[in-house]
Amino acid sequence: MNYLDFTGVLSRSDLLLNGLVLTAQISVAAMVIALVIAVVAATLSLNERRVVRLPVLAYVEVIRNTPFIVQVFLIYFGLPALGLRLEPITAAIVAMSIYGGAYCSEIIRAGIQGIAKGQIEAGRALGMSPLTIFRHIVLKPAVASVFPSLVAQFILLLLSSSVVSAISVPELTGTGNDIQGLTLRNMEIYLVIAVIYVALVAILKGSMTVLERVLFPFKFLRR
Amino acid sequence: MFQQYSLAHVQFMLTGLGWTVTLALIALVGGSIAGSVLTLMRVSSNAILSRIAQFYIFVVQGTPLLVTLFIAYFGASYVGFAVQPLVAIAVAFSFYAAAFLGDIWRGAIQSVPGGQHEGAHALGLSRVAAMRYIIIPQAIRIATPPTVGFFVQLIKNTSLASVVGIVELTRTAQIVSNATFKPLEVYLTAALFYFLVCFPITLFSRRLEKRLNV
Numbered sequence: 055m056n057y058l059d060f061t062g063v064l065s066r067s068d069l070l071l072n073g074l075v076l077t078a079q080i081s082v083a084a085m086v087i088a089l090v091i092a093v094v095a096a097t098l099s100l101n102e103r104r105v106v107r108l109p110v111l112a113y114v115e116v117i118r119n120t121p122f123i124v125q126v127f128l129i130y131f132g133l134p135a136l137g138l139r140l141e142p143i144t145a146a147i148v149a150m151s152i153y154g155g156a157y158c159s160e161i162i163r164a165g166i167q168g169i170a171k172g173q174i175e176a177g178r179a180l181g182m183s184p185l186t187i188f189r190h191i192v193l194k195p196a197v198a199s200v201f202p203s204l205v206a207q208f209i210l211l212l213l214s215s216s217v218v219s220a221i222s223v224p225e226l227t228g229t230g231n232d233i234q235g236l237t238l239r240n241m242e243i244y245l246v247i248a249v250i251y252v253a254l255v256a257i258l259k260g261s262m263t264v265l266e267r268v269l270f271p272f273k274f275l276r277r
Numbered sequence: 278m279f280q281q282y283s284l285a286h287v288q289f290m291l292t293g294l295g296w297t298v299t300l301a302l303i304a305l306v307g308g309s310i311a312g313s314v315l316t317l318m319r320v321s322s323n324a325i326l327s328r329i330a331q332f333y334i335f336v337v338q339g340t341p342l343l344v345t346l347f348i349a350y351f352g353a354s355y356v357g358f359a360v361q362p363l364v365a366i367a368v369a370f371s372f373y374a375a376a377f378l379g380d381i382w383r384g385a386i387q388s389v390p391g392g393q394h395e396g397a398h399a400l401g402l403s404r405v406a407a408m409r410y411i412i413i414p415q416a417i418r419i420a421t422p423p424t425v426g427f428f429v430q431l432i433k434n435t436s437l438a439s440v441v442g443i444v445e446l447t448r449t450a451q452i453v454s455n456a457t458f459k460p461l462e463v464y465l466t467a468a469l470f471y472f473l474v475c476f477p478i479t480l481f482s483r484r485l486e487k488r489l490n491v
Contacts, residue, residue, distance in 0.1 A: 119429065119475035120468045121436035124447060128468065131460035209339075216341035220440055227343060240351040244344055252339040 062237035063246055073229030074250060080143065080225060081212045084150035088211065089204075091155030093193065096162040110159075117156035123217050125149050130221045146218035146225075154211045161203045165196030198270040205262040209255055216251070226250060282457040287466060293449030294470050300445060301432040303367045308374025308431075315379030320386050330379065337376035343437050345369055350441045366438050370431070377427055385420035386412060422486035429475045429482070436471075446470060 099110045117125065129152075130145040140148065169192050177187040197204070219228035230247045234240045267274060280286075318330035337345070349369030353360050389412050397407035439448035450467035454460045 115476065115479075116468075116472060119433075119479055120471045121433040121447065123436045123439070124450070124464055124468050124471065127447075127450075127454075127460065128464045131454065132464050133461070135459075135461040213339075213341040216343045217437065219343070227341065230344075230347075241348070241355045244347040244351065248336075248340045248344050248348065251341055251344060252336055255339040 058242055058245075059239060060242050060246070062239050063233060063242045066233045066236065069229050069233060070226070070246070070250070073224060073226040074254075076143075076224060077212075077215050077226040077254070080147050080150065080218070080223070081215050083147050084154055084211055084215070085208050087147070087151035088154030088158050091151060092158030092162050095155060095159035096166055097188075099159065099163055100166060114156045114159055117153055118160075122149070122153050122214050123220060125153060126218060126221055142218070142221050142223045145221060146215070146223045149218070150211060150215060153214065154207065157207050157210075158204060161200050161207060162196060164203075165200035166192055168199055169196055194270075198266075198273055201262075201266050201270065205259065205266075208262070209258060212254060212258060213251065279458045280456045282453070282459045282462055286453040286457065286463070290446060290449045290453060290463075290467060290470065293444060293446040294474070296443070296445040297432065297435050297447075297471075298474065300367060300370065300435040300438060300443070301428065304370035304374045304431050304435070305428055307367065307371025308378050311371060311375035312378030312382060315375055316382040316386065319379060319383040334376045334380050337373060338380070342373055342434055343440060345373055346437060346441050362441060363443055366441060366443055370435065370438075373434075374427075374431055377430075378424065381423045381427060382416070382420050385416040385423075388419055389415045418489050422482050422489065425478060425482035425485060429478050432475055432478075433471065 095110050095114065098106050099114070101107050126145070126149045129149045130140065130142065133140065133145075173191050173195075174187055177191045182191070215225055216227035219225060219231060222228065224232070226247060230243050234243050237243065315330045315333065318326040319334075321327055346366060346369050349365045349372075350362060353365040353368075358365075393411055393415065394407065397411040402411065435445055436447040438445055439451060442448070444452075446467055450463050454463040457463065
């Protein structure tokens with residue numbers, strides 16, 4: 055057995071930091087876009103017209119039943135055949151958003167279905183506009199109730215960002231592959247990267263707990 | 278210069294699909310064994326065992342599977358095991374699956390109503406007997422749909438083994454794509470294969486959920 059030697063890896067910590075920043079950037083961008091896709095998809099999937107519902111359900115099922123890396127390859131290598139050539143980072147954010155959107159839409163749909171009908175009727179009786187009802191009576195309590203599931207999905211999205219290293223995006227795992235080529239210290243670099251990801255997950259979890267208290271203070275009222 | 282995308286390529290990808298399913302099944306079996314141990318540690322009254330299992334689950338669930346695979350791939354030779362990459366990767370998938378199955382099954386055991394424990398106690402059953410005859414049979418019913426659902430995740434995630442050179446479905450697609458330069462058609466075929474395997478299992482998991490829960 056060889057001894058672990060982290061000096062070579064740690065002397066490239068500036069590279070690692072760049073990778074970490076890029077991982078955070080593409081992950082946050084994908085989370086935001088995925089959430090927008092999810093709200094739209096969840097709303098459409100509850101539409102009473104089949105023509106509206108079916109394409110959305112097809113989107114969700116196709117994305118959820120095929121591997122993320124194949125989706126990434128289709129967007130990055132496949133789309134140019136249709137005349138759409140994306141930069142690696144753009145392709146990564148697009149793929150992650152589409153992927154995350156499908157999973158989050160199922161979560162948000164469950165949240166919306168959990169809203170009692172009487173709430174909406176009460177909103178109508180108070181003379182609220184349909185948009186106001188949707189925003190304040192349907193969407194906000196729905197997101198509040200499924201927030202923990204959304205956070206779990208965001209964590210999976212953050213971790214899935216490592217896959218886009220396969221299309222040469224220099225995020226954390228991609229940087230790790232580069233440093234591995236430079237130092238040949240393969241074991242050390244991937245151990246360091248694993249620790250960084252675990253820390254990122256812990257930070258994401260912590261900040262989401264704070265965000266939950268800020269966005270949905272009514273969840274924490276004492277009765 | 279480039280080969281024509283043909284039926285022979287599709288057949289080659291079908292052999293890759295065979296390896297995808299094989300790898301997922303190995304991970305399911307290996308993960309079930311290690312996952313059972315983790316579950317028992319998690320629900321045991323020994324706080325240290327429970328904490329160790331909790332920490333293991335936290336670390337594995339907080340590391341991207343791709344990085345776990347790299348560690349297994351390089352780590353096997355690092356600690357002096359001269360094993361095939363396929364073996365190292367199968368072991369890594371089992372450890373990965375164990376973390377998720379351990380979590381799913383702990384949740385199932387804990388969602389068996391407390392009255393069942395009390396009833397078993399009142400009947401004079403020992404802790405082990407209560408687990409064996411009262412709690413676990415009910416927990417298995419609760420745990421089956423999410424376990425089947427996780428198997429779909431496992432099948433999809435074996436695609437990451439392509440990055441470390443295991444020739445499963447995604448890797449065969451890459452090879453064919455490079456040979457034919459028809460990435461759109463080739464990856465769509467691969468996606469279709471995954472969908473045809475995963476979607477029925479997803480539907481099955483949902484049917485189980487409906488039948489067992491409500």
